[in-house]
Every structure is written in structure tokens, then in C-alpha cells.
Amino acid sequence: MHEVGVGPWVGPWPEGDHWDPELLEHGDRRNVVDAYRYWRHEAVVADLDTKRHSFHVAVENWGHDFNIGSVIRTANAMGAAAFHIVGRRRWNRRGAMVTDRYQHEHHHADAAALAAYARERGLALLGVDNLPGSVPIETYDLPRGCVLVFGQEGPGLSEPMRAECEAVLHIEQFGSTRSINAGAAAAVAMHAWVRRHVFDQHV
Incomplete structure (x- = not known):
């Protein structure tokens, strides 16, 4: 081996x-x-x-979703400013592969608390979920300072979180499945920010 x-x-x-x-x-x-x-x-x-880059990542943690660790690991790889856990303070760290130790972690009791944090720092709160009324992330002008918010696998973003978000973005899909894994969606969304603000020479 x-x-x-x-x-x-x-x-x-x-x-x-x-x-x-x-x-x-x-x-x-x-x-x-x-x-x-x-x-x-x-x-x-x-x-x-x-x-570190100027985008943050937030994950709702109501059901101890094992995908959270994968999201946090990608946040480390993409150079996120920090990651935020909304809901239960304890979260499933297995998928993070210890990468959370190299990041800054913040906990918020609910969506309103996360929104208050974002407002105080001038960060746009952007949900990522394929909901009715959501807009394609591929054509959305992602702001430099923002918090990308992800719901748990299955239910997606909670109603209170949707209400707090400035916009909800979805990833365009071209197959038969209704949705993609939350960890995979987070990776696509974070990389969209990186492409927009790190590699786009016209910014």
C-alpha cells in the first residue's frame, strides 16, 4: 500500500x-x-x-448530515475565509479528514444569527439549492464578499434560511436526476466563485 x-x-x-x-x-x-x-x-x-479568499461557506446542521465534512474539506481546498455551522454545534467531522483544523469555524444557532453575522461584515448571503425561483449560478454575478449557504442532504435549505438569503442559486443539470449530492454541489459552487474572482482577468 x-x-x-x-x-x-x-x-x-x-x-x-x-x-x-x-x-x-x-x-x-x-x-x-x-x-x-x-x-x-x-x-x-x-x-x-x-x-484566504473572501468567500465563506455555511452549512445547516439539523440532522447530523455526513456530507458536512465533505463540504468543509472542499472549503479548505478552495481557500474559504471561514466555515459556519448553523444549528447543532456538533457536526459529523469524518468527511473533513482533519482539514477543519486548518480553518476558522463559527457556530450560529439559526439562520437569523448567520444573517446578522453576514450583514455586520457586508457579506451577501447566497443559498445554493435547486428550488423554484432559484437562478443559475453559471450566469449569476457572484460578489467577492459572500457566504455560500448549503442545506443538508435531502431537505436542502430550510425555510428560515431561504428567507434570509439575498438570492438562491442552482447548478444547471442535464440528466434525469432531480438533484446532485450536497458535497458535490458545494464543490461546484465554490469553484464557480474561484473562477470568477481568481482566474477571471476582467474582474
Whole structure:
């Protein structure tokens, strides 16, 4: 079986406060990109804080949905500013693969609390769900500062959350299924923001 990560550091140890002596001595098997191998956890977070994007991700957590971890893992990969859990404070972290440790987590009791957080910071609250009246994310002008909100698998966005959202966006589909997995939808939505604000040279 292929072993993840790298073994103990070979040769003289590098100098710098960001290096972790334990990892240098025993190896680094964490799920991090090569640029962060052997770095202290706190140093990785601090470096990420200098390059995070300005979109946030929020997930409603009413039924302990296992897809939440997948959403959070993608939020890490896409460089989200932070992630927000709405509803139950405890959430299923298995799918996150420990990536939540490198992000900033916020908890909100309900949709109104999340909306208040967004308003205070000038962030547009945008739901992502294929609901009647929703608009295609492919043609929507995603704002730079926003919170992309996802409901739990099955029910989707709650009624109170829909009411708080500035707009509800859907992902265009071309097959027979009514919806796609919540984790997959979140990945598509986040990447749409990245394409709009990171790679679009006309912004």
C-alpha cells in the first residue's frame, strides 16, 4: 500500500520557527500539500491566513448530515475565509479528514444569527439549492464578499434560511436526476466563485 506523506527529515535540520521538531524527527503523514510538510500546525494556519479568499461557506446542521465534512474539506481546498455551522454545534467531522483544523469555524444557532453575522461584515448571503425561483449560478454575478449557504442532504435549505438569503442559486443539470449530492454541489459552487474572482482577468 502506498504510504501517505514523508518520513523523517534526512540531513541537517532546517532553521526557522515554522518547523515542527516532532515531524522532522518522525516524519509527516498529515493530509497537507508538500509546501507545508514538517510545518507546525499553527504555522500552517498562520500562513493560510495571509492568502484566504473572501468567500465563506455555511452549512445547516439539523440532522447530523455526513456530507458536512465533505463540504468543509472542499472549503479548505478552495481557500474559504471561514466555515459556519448553523444549528447543532456538533457536526459529523469524518468527511473533513482533519482539514477543519486548518480553518476558522463559527457556530450560529439559526439562520437569523448567520444573517446578522453576514450583514455586520457586508457579506451577501447566497443559498445554493435547486428550488423554484432559484437562478443559475453559471450566469449569476457572484460578489467577492459572500457566504455560500448549503442545506443538508435531502431537505436542502430550510425555510428560515431561504428567507434570509439575498438570492438562491442552482447548478444547471442535464440528466434525469432531480438533484446532485450536497458535497458535490458545494464543490461546484465554490469553484464557480474561484473562477470568477481568481482566474477571471476582467474582474
